[in-house]
Amino acid sequence: MLEEKILVNSDFFIKTIQEYNDRANKVKIINSVHNDETLKDISIYLRIRPLMPNENEINSFETCFPNKNNPYKAHIYEPTFRFDDKPIIKSQSFDFDYVFGPNDDNKVVYEHSIHNIVEISLAGALGVVLCYGQTGSGKTFTINGIEEYLALDLFNKMDKVINDMNLKSLETFNERPFEIKISFFEILGNQCYDLLNNKEEIFIMEDKFRNIAIKGLQEYDCITADELLKYINIGFSHRRTKPTQKNDTSSRSHAICQIRIHNTVINQANDGIIYLVDLAGSERHAECIQARTLATMGLKQHIHIPFRNSVLTKLLKETFDIESCTRPCTTIFIANVSPNCLDYSHTLNTLRYSSPLKVTQKKGYDPLKKKEYNPKDPSTWEYKHVVEWIEKASNGAIKPEFLVPNKENGIQLCNIPEMEFIRRCLLSKGVTEKRAKLFYLKLWGLIVDCRTKQRKAKLSSKPKPKNTLSQDE
Numbered sequence: 001m002l003e004e005k006i007l008v009n010s011d012f013f014i015k016t017i018q019e020y021n022d023r024a025n026k027v028k029i030i031n032s033v034h035n036d037e038t039l040k041d042i043s044i045y046l047r048i049r050p051l052m053p054n055e056n057e058i059n060s061f062e063t064c065f066p067n068k069n070n071p072y073k074a075h076i077y078e079p080t081f082r083f084d085d086k087p088i089i090k091s092q093s094f095d096f097d098y099v100f101g102p103n104d105d106n107k108v109v110y111e112h113s114i115h116n117i118v119e120i121s122l123a124g125a126l127g128v129v130l131c132y133g134q135t136g137s138g139k140t141f142t143i144n145g146i147e148e149y150l151a152l153d154l155f156n157k158m159d160k161v162i163n164d165m166n167l168k169s170l171e172t173f174n175e176r177p178f179e180i181k182i183s184f185f186e187i188l189g190n191q192c193y194d195l196l197n198n199k200e201e202i203f204i205m206e207d208k209f210r211n212i213a214i215k216g217l218q219e220y221d222c223i224t225a226d227e228l229l230k231y232i233n234i235g236f237s238h239r240r241t242k243p244t245q246k247n248d249t250s251s252r253s254h255a256i257c258q259i260r261i262h263n264t265v266i267n268q269a270n271d272g273i274i275y276l277v278d279l280a281g282s283e284r285h286a287e288c289i290q291a292r293t294l295a296t297m298g299l300k301q302h303i304h305i306p307f308r309n310s311v312l313t314k315l316l317k318e319t320f321d322i323e324s325c326t327r328p329c330t331t332i333f334i335a336n337v338s339p340n341c342l343d344y345s346h347t348l349n350t351l352r353y354s355s356p357l358k359v360t361q362k363k364g365y366d367p368l369k370k371k372e373y374n375p376k377d378p379s380t381w382e383y384k385h386v387v388e389w390i391e392k393a394s395n396g397a398i399k400p401e402f403l404v405p406n407k408e409n410g411i412q413l414c415n416i417p418e419m420e421f422i423r424r425c426l427l428s429k430g431v432t433e434k435r436a437k438l439f440y441l442k443l444w445g446l447i448v449d450c451r452t453k454q455r456k457a458k459l460s461s462k463p464k465p466k467n468t469l470s471q472d473e
């Protein structure tokens with residue numbers, strides 16, 4: 001058996017991989033254009049777990065490593081054999097928005113990749129964290145750890161946000177400006193079950209206005225971080241698991257923790273939502289993410305996003321369907337892998353699948369190149385156009401100095417979450433919450449119209465079959 005042969009030759013492989021890896025770490029980084037500080041629409045991270053004690057016992061060794069000098073690169077080494085049975089190594093490298101190594105604990109993962117989501121969802125945005133990978137690669141370990149830090153962070157950050165948003169100055173301020181509600185459910189094939197309500201069946205449905213609603217789901221109000229954590233732990237303990245060779249408690253379903261943040265001071269605003277998703281292995285959602293990242297890259301042809309094909313992607317439609325999404329949305333995709341030599345082919349699959357999801361711009365695409373000004377497309381507006389639009393569209397009622405105090409351009413204006421947008425509008429004298437909400441919808445009407453026109457234009461420019469992603473199955 002190949003596995004036995006690999007383990008028998010482990011001394012050779014360990015030594016050779018070490019040499020290869022030392023060499024890979026010495027390669028100079030040229031023109032690396034990563035910027036960790038900016039919160040992108042979609043970020044793709046890799047997490048390599050440590051070897052487990054039971055793997056060490058059988059003489060297993062590591063084949064996947066983060067680059068020591070370039071945190072955006074990972075290397076994988078295939079232990080294999082020549083035709084004459086001589087052991088050899090083949091190496092490959094993959095790029096990510098960041099690579100977490102076996103020594104990075106959940107706190108590091110949380111602080112580096114997730115914590116920004118808390119602030120934006122308190123301001124009304126949508127934040128989605130998806131963990132993906134083969135069985136036993138550390139998905140549940142990661143999402144569980146993130147949930148614990150997030151629960152504490154959410155309650156800690158509330159005071160800061162109340163001050164930053166100046167909520168106390170609003171007439172409608174009350175003692176509990178944010179209500180935090182949690183629900184926890186699992187998706188098993190096309191069926192969904194409420195993990196906080198005796199696994200009752202629930203239904204994810206799309207109404208005729210294409211809004212998604214979950215029928216039958218119980219939500220629990222949490223006053224403290226401890227309460228939030230208590231529900232998270234109950235949800236996890238009720239999840240369907242089955243022992244596998246790799247993992248005694250392998251998950252068979254997607255587990256989704258939904259945290260809804262309702263702002264009681266600015267009632268008109270949509271709630272901020274955080275989804276934490278522990279995925280059972282399936283590639284349908286990754287296909288949607290892939291199509292979604294392509295859709296943001298300025299490609300000429302229309303990219304079809306097959307989000308209606310699974311219950312999960314239907315639920316997370318706003319994440320995937322950039323044309324109908326009416327609020328800022330941030331998605332964090334964490335690919336989890338095992339470094340164990342015996343998991344080599346699964347790990348390579350995950351790397352091959354997830355690394356290209358990272359938004360790599362098309363040749364010749366320059367995100368900094370100025371787009372030609374179009375009064376109907378906010379993404380082309382400079383600050384002066386934003387000011388013009390605010391004054392004209394609000395008949396002078398909303399003061400640009402309050403809505404865009406940092407001289408925001410059109411893209412930045414569209415990225416202001418709803419609650420924050422409404423709050424800024426309320427700083428102009430005489431503006432009511434309802435009027436502020438209508439003004440927000442006016443802006444998003446423009447954005448959606450513009451996206452729809454772009455899609456139609458792309459559709460009419462007849463895509464070449466080899467580049468399209470339009471087959472649903």
Ligand SMILES: Nc1ncnc2c1ncn2[C@@H]1O[C@H](COP(=O)(O)OP(=O)(O)OP(=O)(O)O)[C@@H](O)[C@H]1O
Pocket residue numbers: 048049050052102133134135136137138139140141142244247249250251252280336
């Ligand atoms: N980064 C890590 N550090 C330490 N231990 C880890 C790490 N990642 C995973 N583990 C351990 O590895 C084992 C498998 O992890 P986990 O259950 O999270 O895998 P999984 O990908 O969710 O598997 P499945 O899909 O079968 O549910 C667990 O015992 C977990 O504690």
